Amino acid sequence: MSETMQQVLPPRIELPALDKNVFELRALKDTFLTIMVWALAILASVPLFSVIYMLIVEGGARLDMEALTAIPPAGFEMGGGFGNAIVGTLIMVGIASAISIPFGLMAAIHLSILDPNSKLATISRFLAKVLTGFPSILAGVFVYAVIVITTGTYSAWAGGVALAVLMLPTVTLAAEEAMKQVPQRMKDAAFGMGCTRTQVIMQVVLPTGLPGILTGVILAVAGAAGESAPLLFTALFSNYYMAELAEPTASLSILIYNFSGMPFDNQIELAWAASLVLVMLVLFFNILARIVGRAKFKD
Amino acid sequence: MTTLSASGEFIAKKYEPKGPVVLDCHVDNIYYGNFRAVRDTTIPIEKNKVTGFIGPSGCGKSTVLRSMNRMNDLIDSFKFEGRIQYHKHNIYDKKIDPVIVRRYIGMVFQLPNPFSMSIYDNVAFGLRLNRFKGDEEEMVVKALKRAAIWDDVKDKLKNSGMSLSGGQQQRLCIARAIATEPDVLLMDEPCSALDPIATRQIEELMIELKEFYSVALVTHNMQQATRVADVTAFLGVDISKGGRTGYLVEMNDTQKIFHDPQQELTKQYVRGEFS
Numbered sequence: 001m002s003e004t005m006q007q008v009l010p011p012r013i014e015l016p017a018l019d020k021n022v023f024e025l026r027a028l029k030d031t032f033l034t035i036m037v038w039a040l041a042i043l044a045s046v047p048l049f050s051v052i053y054m055l056i057v058e059g060g061a062r063l064d065m066e067a068l069t070a071i072p073p074a075g076f077e078m079g080g081g082f083g084n085a086i087v088g089t090l091i092m093v094g095i096a097s098a099i100s101i102p103f104g105l106m107a108a109i110h111l112s113i114l115d116p117n118s119k120l121a122t123i124s125r126f127l128a129k130v131l132t133g134f135p136s137i138l139a140g141v142f143v144y145a146v147i148v149i150t151t152g153t154y155s156a157w158a159g160g161v162a163l164a165v166l167m168l169p170t171v172t173l174a175a176e177e178a179m180k181q182v183p184q185r186m187k188d189a190a191f192g193m194g195c196t197r198t199q200v201i202m203q204v205v206l207p208t209g210l211p212g213i214l215t216g217v218i219l220a221v222a223g224a225a226g227e228s229a230p231l232l233f234t235a236l237f238s239n240y241y242m243a244e245l246a247e248p249t250a251s252l253s254i255l256i257y258n259f260s261g262m263p264f265d266n267q268i269e270l271a272w273a274a275s276l277v278l279v280m281l282v283l284f285f286n287i288l289a290r291i292v293g294r295a296k297f298k299d
Numbered sequence: 300m301t302t303l304s305a306s307g308e309f310i311a312k313k314y315e316p317k318g319p320v321v322l323d324c325h326v327d328n329i330y331y332g333n334f335r336a337v338r339d340t341t342i343p344i345e346k347n348k349v350t351g352f353i354g355p356s357g358c359g360k361s362t363v364l365r366s367m368n369r370m371n372d373l374i375d376s377f378k379f380e381g382r383i384q385y386h387k388h389n390i391y392d393k394k395i396d397p398v399i400v401r402r403y404i405g406m407v408f409q410l411p412n413p414f415s416m417s418i419y420d421n422v423a424f425g426l427r428l429n430r431f432k433g434d435e436e437e438m439v440v441k442a443l444k445r446a447a448i449w450d451d452v453k454d455k456l457k458n459s460g461m462s463l464s465g466g467q468q469q470r471l472c473i474a475r476a477i478a479t480e481p482d483v484l485l486m487d488e489p490c491s492a493l494d495p496i497a498t499r500q501i502e503e504l505m506i507e508l509k510e511f512y513s514v515a516l517v518t519h520n521m522q523q524a525t526r527v528a529d530v531t532a533f534l535g536v537d538i539s540k541g542g543r544t545g546y547l548v549e550m551n552d553t554q555k556i557f558h559d560p561q562q563e564l565t566k567q568y569v570r571g572e573f574s
Contacts, residue, residue: 183412185408185410185412186412186414186415188370188373188408188412189408189412189413189414189472189475190414191370191373191401192368192370192401192405192406192408192476193401193402193405193424193425193428193475193476193479194398194399194400194401194402194403194425194428194429195398195428196398199428203424203428204414207415207416208414208415
């Protein structure tokens with residue numbers, strides 16, 4: 001082999017320089033860009049980590065059983081907590097999920113399987129996308145007009161519906177995407193076995209797309225849990241544990257809004273603690289979504 | 300020797316089946332929208348035999364096969380003219396439910412397509428769909444054994460069907476298709492996505508399966524037809540009128556088709572002059 005090589009290639013007089021030279025322009029550019037990428041990536045995560053740091057330092061101090069269970073204190077009162085706000089948030093997010101998940105799933109089935117190219121589907125897909133960027137305060141105004149005025153009271157119902165309006169497009173689009181990912185050949189197989197369209201959807205498409213669908217749903221829930229604007233004039237606030245769904249209801253986000261502006265240290269400390277709880281709640285849902293999204297059928 | 304239709308188009312000589320026929324397929328025309336995909340194709344599927352469909356790309360062999368259990372109904376623009384006789388029913392009769400047809404006439408696809416569920420559940424899928432009342436486990440095991448995949452999977456029935464290799468997945472799909480004891484098994488190029496070893500296993504399996512079922516097999520591979528099929532239908536493409544319309548050129552015992560073809564076109568095709 002070495003003989004043929006020598007025949008083909010003329011003998012080299014000079015050996016090529018293969019040594020690393022960090023001062024070459026190309027190498028300098030590379031180093032510079034690498035450092036920039038790292039620096040900007042770290043810079044981008046500074047706000048998130050500083051917020052979490054502040055919350056843990058400021059809110060962690062007041063986070064105890066009393067804060068998690070007691071009702072909010074009045075003016076100069078000491079102690080107290082935001083148990084009613086936690087319950088209110090969970091209940092309103094529950095109502096919102098109960099409304100938006102069935103509607104969103106059915107819309108997604110229509111968009112992805114039943115009639116993906118029809119006019120109705122194209123229009124509703126576009127509107128759902130518009131709705132994802134819908135200012136959340138307007139969802140509140142809308143529900144204020146539709147439910148609060150007609151029923152004559154602020155209520156957990158109204159809050160739940162306002163959150164549902166915001167969750168609906170997220171659930172719909174995520175579920176549509178997840179169901180579209182189910183390969184056509186699996187649907188063919190199901191039809192070939194003698195499945196009706198309903199059976200194909202219920203037994204093949206939904207189970208196969210489930211991780212993706214759940215991820216979308218959980219992210220929508222996380223988003224709704226952190227919303228405050230749509231609750232401002234739908235659920236309002238309450239200083240007590242809720243007795244029924246048709247009365248003003250406390251929520252974590254509104255409590256934070258109310259208390260953080262008060263001139264009392266006790267309330268401000270509670271606002272910090274409530275913020276920490278809210279962030280933990282949202283973080284929990286986000287992590288759950290990642291885990292569920294990664295869950296594939298075990299091999 | 301050659302017969303022409305009223306409009307002067309070639310019509311193949313009728314193949315006289317030697318045994319009982321399960322699925323008697325008479326295609327006059329198949330359209331996708333305005334596109335005439337297949338014309339004048341009569342193919343009887345005989346009981347306990349493998350009927351092979353060969354022909355160049357675009358000759359409509361898969362279209363005819365997929366018409367046999369009304370899978371093509373899922374395509375909006377599809378239109379079928381003719382009749383397919385299954386026992387005493389014409390499956391294209393208006394009062395026939397295509398969903399039920401598919402439960403008796405099973406299908407195996409080109410790409411293995413197990414569901415994203417356990418191996419056991421894949422096979423039991425059809426049984427549950429039909430609300431099978433007997434011993435489900437026994438039927439699943441029987442189907443897996445018949446599909447010659449039992450030894451590969453008996454220790455991991457709970458694992459995902461997607462975790463198997465391509466050839467195993469295809470045998471799993473065959474097991475799934477035969478678990479409900481269909482009359483006819485339609486196989487649409489079942490080996491085209493498989494390696495040679497897996498292909499040989501599936502081919503051996505098809506020969507074993509005809510003891511229980513009647514098999515219609517579309518293949519792009521002539522050697523496969525000679526190895527597996529008892530009877531072979533050769534379809535050609537008619538481009539004379541500007542379209543690409545498939546039609547039956549010749550149907551006969553596989554030996555005859557490959558060693559003593561009656562049509563010049565068949566002769567050229569089996570000699571490998573075009574594909």
